[in-house]
Amino acid sequence: MQYQRNVYGETLVELGRENKDIVVLDADLSSSTRTAFFAREFPERFFNMGVAEQNMMATAAGLASCGKIVFVSTFALFASGRAWDQIRNSICYNNFNVKIVATHSGISVGPDGASHQALEDIALMRVIPKMFVIVPADCHQTRQAVLAAAKHLGPVYIRLGRPKIEDLENQDFEIGKANIIRKGKDISIIACGIMVKQALDAAEILKKEGVEARVVNMSTLKPIDKKTIFDCAKETKGIITAEEHSVIGGLGGAVSEAIAEMPSKKPLRKIGVQDRFGQSGEPAELMKEYGLTKEDIVRAAKELCPN
Amino acid sequence: MNYSEQEIKDLAEKTKEVRRLIIQMLARAGSGHPGGSLSATDLMTVLFFKKLNCRPQESNWPGRDRVHFSKGHACPLFYALLSKLGYFPERELWNLRRLNSILQGHPDRRTPGVEVSSGSLGQGLSVAIGMTLAGRLDRRDYKVYCLLGDGEIQEGEIWEAAMSAAFLKLNNLCAILDYNKFQIDGEVKKIMGIEPLVQKWQAFGWNVLEIDGHNLLEILDAFDIFKTVRERPTIIIAHTIKGKGVSFMENVVDFHGRVPSEEEAKKALEELK
Numbered sequence: 001m002q003y004q005r006n007v008y009g010e011t012l013v014e015l016g017r018e019n020k021d022i023v024v025l026d027a028d029l030s031s032s033t034r035t036a037f038f039a040r041e042f043p044e045r046f047f048n049m050g051v052a053e054q055n056m057m058a059t060a061a062g063l064a065s066c067g068k069i070v071f072v073s074t075f076a077l078f079a080s081g082r083a084w085d086q087i088r089n090s091i092c093y094n095n096f097n098v099k100i101v102a103t104h105s106g107i108s109v110g111p112d113g114a115s116h117q118a119l120e121d122i123a124l125m126r127v128i129p130k131m132f133v134i135v136p137a138d139c140h141q142t143r144q145a146v147l148a149a150a151k152h153l154g155p156v157y158i159r160l161g162r163p164k165i166e167d168l169e170n171q172d173f174e175i176g177k178a179n180i181i182r183k184g185k186d187i188s189i190i191a192c193g194i195m196v197k198q199a200l201d202a203a204e205i206l207k208k209e210g211v212e213a214r215v216v217n218m219s220t221l222k223p224i225d226k227k228t229i230f231d232c233a234k235e236t237k238g239i240i241t242a243e244e245h246s247v248i249g250g251l252g253g254a255v256s257e258a259i260a261e262m263p264s265k266k267p268l269r270k271i272g273v274q275d276r277f278g279q280s281g282e283p284a285e286l287m288k289e290y291g292l293t294k295e296d297i298v299r300a301a302k303e304l305c306p307n
Numbered sequence: 308m309n310y311s312e313q314e315i316k317d318l319a320e321k322t323k324e325v326r327r328l329i330i331q332m333l334a335r336a337g338s339g340h341p342g343g344s345l346s347a348t349d350l351m352t353v354l355f356f357k358k359l360n361c362r363p364q365e366s367n368w369p370g371r372d373r374v375h376f377s378k379g380h381a382c383p384l385f386y387a388l389l390s391k392l393g394y395f396p397e398r399e400l401w402n403l404r405r406l407n408s409i410l411q412g413h414p415d416r417r418t419p420g421v422e423v424s425s426g427s428l429g430q431g432l433s434v435a436i437g438m439t440l441a442g443r444l445d446r447r448d449y450k451v452y453c454l455l456g457d458g459e460i461q462e463g464e465i466w467e468a469a470m471s472a473a474f475l476k477l478n479n480l481c482a483i484l485d486y487n488k489f490q491i492d493g494e495v496k497k498i499m500g501i502e503p504l505v506q507k508w509q510a511f512g513w514n515v516l517e518i519d520g521h522n523l524l525e526i527l528d529a530f531d532i533f534k535t536v537r538e539r540p541t542i543i544i545a546h547t548i549k550g551k552g553v554s555f556m557e558n559v560v561d562f563h564g565r566v567p568s569e570e571e572a573k574k575a576l577e578e579l580k
Contacts, residue, residue: 023440023441023444044444045444047440047475049471050467050470050471052464052467052470052471054429054430054433054463054464054467055433055436055464055467055468055471056433057433058430058431058433058434058437058464058468059433059434059436059437059440059468059471060437061423061430061433061434061437062375062423062433062434062435062436062437062438062439062440062441063437063438063440063441064437065422065423065434065437065438065441066369066373066437066438066441066442066445067369067441068441068444070437085427085430086430086433086464089424089425089426089427089430090423090424090427090430090433090434093424094416094423094424
């Protein structure tokens with residue numbers, strides 16, 4: 001168990017050592033997002049822009065226009081929603097090298113409550129042309145995603161969580177490529193972020209009940225791996241998506257859009273936040289309250305696959 | 308610096324040529340924003356012809372001064388100046404706002420000389436801050452000029468940027484406020500007053516220069532003073548006249564976003580001879 005944000009902060013320092021064009025901006029949350037690690041080592045290349053996200057995003061665009069690779073961090077809600085127009089018009093429209101690494105996404109933010117629980121950020125970022133959207137499922141993937149983002153020419157949004165996250169086995173990351181973590185012929189569970197672990201646990205339970213579930217780690221939401229989705233639709237009896245985000249516009253939305261264009265129609269169930277705002281509570285309580293547990297996935301699987 | 312009478316005369320001639328291009332371009336395009344292009348013409352013509360360190364044949368030269376039209380709707384002025392400096396042939400101006408043209412309805416990087424797109428108001432001063440910071444990091448002494456509209460500074464982000472540019476001591480940043488007193492819906496003071504302007508920018512920590520934005524000498528002097536100021540960004544608050552140079556367009560709010568008809572264009576060009 002590790003914090004994705006720690007790994008992010010450490011990876012940034014690594015990048016900063018290799019490349020003097022890496023510049024980092026934060027909006028008064030550097031101790032939480034861990035960009036403070038970078039600030040300590042490279043104070044001249046770190047700018048704390050204060051509580052002013054719009055100015056921060058457009059400043060990032062200006063830096064990128066002069067050849068800088070700019071990492072911008074704050075909480076997911078403020079990173080995606082507060083400065084959306086700046087991200088669209090000043091960053092993405094120009095295809096600038098700005099990497100938005102947002103922490104504290106989803107309901108697992110916990111006690112801070114609805115105002116701080118970004119459940120719409122994937123949708124907001126996914127809809128903008130040129131933007132890549134990545135939701136790493138563990139710390140190893142987080143490191144690789146940050147490195148890949150630095151190499152990619154253009155804007156990237158990386159979504160990280162607040163709590164510690166379990167390490168999965170052998171989850172290498174490549175932009176645009178889904179990982180099949182568990183083989184199965186009956187149903188497919190396509191998950192991202194912390195829901196990948198829930199999906200694996202659900203598959204274990206389902207196995208005992210005679211259902212072979214395939215588990216897919218869809219760590220790139222955009223560009224999404226349509227081929228893997230297509231294979232799931234073709235080779236199994238149905239698809240379940242699992243995400244710590246609204247079912248509108250996120251992973252469930254993206255998979256729905258993809259399979260709607262495919263010839264083999266299969267049923268789909270979306271595990272995620274059902275068009276609601278969050279609330280205060282401990283992360284585990286909230287995951288249960290909002291239907292984001294392995295049991296919820298198992299229930300959906302049984303609906304799709306009645307024995 | 309001292310400027311000869313001849314120099315000023317030549318410059319005045321250039322402003323007329325630029326205004327003519329703006330009128331011709333907009334009349335052909337059939338849509339666009341003449342009022343705010345004409346009001347900023349003297350300011351930006353002085354900048355482009357007298358002060359800007361740039362290489363039109365090498366638009367990506369790293370040492371170049373940056374110009375950003377944050378009030379992107381004044382791009383006919385931007386395009387006229389870029390073509391006059393040789394960034395692209397003048398004939399491109401006649402494709403303004405047409406499908407697949409390099410001259411979009413608002414500034415766009417497909418146009419040689421445009422650094423960053425604009426159009427959504429309020430973002431440009433922040434963009435200019437980023438450009439200035441990059442210059443500082445790269446140990447380059449280029450200047451960054453950012454044209455703002457008066458209606459535009461009603462955007463909150465402008466004040467976020469005003470605060471941070473002063474905090475970051477960006478003396479290579481020069482904002483130019485085209486204070487023509489009108490926005491689309493009417494007079495700025497009646498829509499959402501922005502005064503007292505000089506005091507506001509001073510309170511935010513800026514070096515404030517208040518000038519007549521149609522007096523070429525005052526404009527030249529303001530840019531000269533900007534280059535001597537240390538540790539602070541500069542804003543030139545330029546009092547201007549919307550639609551300046553064409554009698555029937557001056558201070559007529561309708562010409563913020565309406566282009567002259569064929570007849571009106573003919574009359575305007577006659578006046579600008």
